[in-house]
Amino acid sequence: MFELKWLWKNLEGNRARYILALCLSVIGSSLMIVNPFLTQRIVDNFIVGEDAMQNLANERELLILLCLGMVGFTLLRSGLAYLTMMQYEHASQNMLYNVRIFLYNKIQGQDKEYFDRNRTGDLMTRMTGDLDMVRHTIAWIVKTIIESLTIFAVAVGYFFYIDAVLTWWLLILAPPIFITSFFFARRVRPMYVSLRERLSQLNSAAQENIAANRVIKAFAREDYEIEKFHERNANYQKANKAAALVWLDYFPYLETFAQAFSVILMIAGGLFVMEDRITFGEYAAFSALIWAISNPMRSIGMIINDIQRFFASLAKIVEVYYATPRIANKRLAETKRRYEGSIRFDHVTFKYDSVSVLHDVSFTVHPGETVAIMGPTGAGKTTIVNLIPRFYDVTSGHVFIDGVDVRKLDLDELRSNIGIATQDVLLFSDTIDGNVAFGDPELSEEDTKRYAKLAAADDFIRKMPEGYDTIIGERGVGLSGGQKQRLALSRAMAVQRPILILDDTTSAVDLETEEHIQNSLNKLDTGCTKIIIAQRVSTTAKADRILILDGGRVIEEGTHAELLARRGYYYEVFMLQNEGLERQVTAGGKE
Numbered sequence: 001m002f003e004l005k006w007l008w009k010n011l012e013g014n015r016a017r018y019i020l021a022l023c024l025s026v027i028g029s030s031l032m033i034v035n036p037f038l039t040q041r042i043v044d045n046f047i048v049g050e051d052a053m054q055n056l057a058n059e060r061e062l063l064i065l066l067c068l069g070m071v072g073f074t075l076l077r078s079g080l081a082y083l084t085m086m087q088y089e090h091a092s093q094n095m096l097y098n099v100r101i102f103l104y105n106k107i108q109g110q111d112k113e114y115f116d117r118n119r120t121g122d123l124m125t126r127m128t129g130d131l132d133m134v135r136h137t138i139a140w141i142v143k144t145i146i147e148s149l150t151i152f153a154v155a156v157g158y159f160f161y162i163d164a165v166l167t168w169w170l171l172i173l174a175p176p177i178f179i180t181s182f183f184f185a186r187r188v189r190p191m192y193v194s195l196r197e198r199l200s201q202l203n204s205a206a207q208e209n210i211a212a213n214r215v216i217k218a219f220a221r222e223d224y225e226i227e228k229f230h231e232r233n234a235n236y237q238k239a240n241k242a243a244a245l246v247w248l249d250y251f252p253y254l255e256t257f258a259q260a261f262s263v264i265l266m267i268a269g270g271l272f273v274m275e276d277r278i279t280f281g282e283y284a285a286f287s288a289l290i291w292a293i294s295n296p297m298r299s300i301g302m303i304i305n306d307i308q309r310f311f312a313s314l315a316k317i318v319e320v321y322y323a324t325p326r327i328a329n330k331r332l333a334e335t336k337r338r339y340e341g342s343i344r345f346d347h348v349t350f351k352y353d354s355v356s357v358l359h360d361v362s363f364t365v366h367p368g369e370t371v372a373i374m375g376p377t378g379a380g381k382t383t384i385v386n387l388i389p390r391f392y393d394v395t396s397g398h399v400f401i402d403g404v405d406v407r408k409l410d411l412d413e414l415r416s417n418i419g420i421a422t423q424d425v426l427l428f429s430d431t432i433d434g435n436v437a438f439g440d441p442e443l444s445e446e447d448t449k450r451y452a453k454l455a456a457a458d459d460f461i462r463k464m465p466e467g468y469d470t471i472i473g474e475r476g477v478g479l480s481g482g483q484k485q486r487l488a489l490s491r492a493m494a495v496q497r498p499i500l501i502l503d504d505t506t507s508a509v510d511l512e513t514e515e516h517i518q519n520s521l522n523k524l525d526t527g528c529t530k531i532i533i534a535q536r537v538s539t540t541a542k543a544d545r546i547l548i549l550d551g552g553r554v555i556e557e558g559t560h561a562e563l564l565a566r567r568g569y570y571y572e573v574f575m576l577q578n579e580g581l582e583r584q585v586t587a588g589g590k591e
């Protein structure tokens with residue numbers, strides 16, 4: 001019932017067309033009765049009736065009319081079938097289009113946690129194969145069911161009109177057919193749920209392997225990955241075969257019952273003709289329409305299979321359809337404000353599910369200040385910056401921006417006040433110009449170049465075959481790690497936000513380029529609070545303050561000079577890094 005309601009809801013805008021399609025299906029199928037009826041008249045009046053010869057001579061016009069009627073109704077039915085299909089196609093394609101956009105927007109609106117939990121390949125399967133199954137259902141399965149039921153009902157009605165006893169003899173087969181179908185449906189349903197899951201695993205494996213093809217090649221793991229893919233492919237094939245074999249368990253019974261219709265008709269109908277209970281014309285009508293009863297019985301297996309597939313697919317679609325992100329944009333702000341840029345973490349604790357990652361973290365960044373965060377890998381640095389644009393929400397404590405808890409700010413407004421260059425650089429397969437101006441499509445060519453220069457990217461961009469118009473491959477293929485980082489940095493700077501977050505953005509660039517970037521960041525003309533995650537002392541040295549994070553706790557906090565004087569973690573990192581650099585940064589670092 002829920003499924004029908006869902007379909008009805010999503011047919012909005014196409015309901016009239018769909019109802020028209022259903023009505024045309026019923027009318028078209030009902031007309032199936034006409035030709036057997038005309039056949040009966042022709043047989044009884046002009047072929048085997050007592051007055052057949054006489055009628056042939058005297059009522060030739062009637063015969064021609066009946067023959068023309070048969071041709072006319074056949075053409076009419078073909079025309080109706082065409083019109084019906086058009087309505088089903090339009091209604092189902094329009095619905096598919098609308099639902100796909102809805103799902104796409106839904107997925108876009110999900111929070112980071114959702115993407116942590118859901119695999120890309122699985123989401124892709126929902127957006128493609130599952131949606132197609134739903135369309136197939138409303139265009140084909142519903143059509144087949146409506147037409148089969150109509151033909152069945154009309155044929156049975158007509159049979160009763162001709163001879164009720166013979167009809168009951170035929171209908172004696174209906175209960176065993178329905179019981180067999182019921183058991184088949186019950187057995188096959190969980191198989192389609194598992195089949196759908198295996199398809200999703202197969203697609204996820206394909207998507208992951210294609211996306212990670214360079215890593216696979218680098219580690220010469222092609223054979224292993226091919227084997228893994230084969231395994232999933234085999235799983236999917238096995239599940240398909242298992243479902244098909246279940247059908248084969250029931251198929252002989254259903255086919256035998258369907259065949260039995262003709263046998264009963266031949267025996268009982270033949271006897272009835274001999275006893276003159278029915279005319280030969282009526283027998284011919286029965287015979288011409290017997291498929292109207294047996295065919296729906298035959299296709300019942302196919303319909304049940306498709307319906308089970310539909311249920312499995314719809315369940316997956318509905319999960320996305322009704323998914324509500326925990327962190328959602330409530331669209332509170334009428335106009336977006338520009339923040340001052342102060343950030344305060346107040347006793348922040350954070351857990352991923354039940355794993356604690358941050359413990360009682362407190363610090364303040366004043367507008368325009370630069371704070372560097374350093375610490376061992378896995379210490380929680382990225383997690384800290386993820387809390388500022390609310391990619392995740394704190395488990396306890398508060399993150400304030402301009403004195404307001406981020407959870408009380410409008411999400412769009414909050415995020416449009418933050419420029420971020422993430423640790424995993426993700427570029428789009430677009431022009432370099434398009435990538436730099438991604439956050440601000442209105443950015444002038446001149447400004448695009450200016451920000452590229454600030455991020456020390458202009459030089460290498462100019463050397464590319466088509467400069468700023470060069471199209472880069474998916475995820476930045478064709479660029480070095482450092483080049484990608486510089487493009488990501490120019491993209492983050494180009495949006496000119498009051499808060500700039502750089503997560504290990506210069507780790508892959510050489511020291512000279514890094515110094516250029518440092519100077520650019522200090523010279524940014526829009527006043528900007530910066531949080532820079534870095535492992536190099538050369539990056540952190542000039543920050544107003546440095547936080548050292550270890551095991552999710554702030555263990556040291558101060559300026560470069562203060563932390564060196566403490567002889568703690570920072571000092572050790574400093575000593576491990578270049579001695580020559582020590583002199584350089586001590587001179588330039590803040591006291």
Ligand SMILES: Nc1ncnc2c1ncn2[C@@H]1O[C@H](COP(=O)(O)OP(=O)(O)OP(=O)(O)O)[C@@H](O)[C@H]1O
Nearest residue numbers: 116352357375376377378379380381382383384423
């Ligand atoms: N989405 C996630 N789900 C569960 N655990 C996560 C998730 N992201 C990170 N973690 C865990 O949280 C901890 C902190 O991760 P985080 O990425 O913040 O560390 P980091 O200090 O930035 O490390 P790195 O310097 O290597 O980038 C790690 O133990 C990591 O395994």
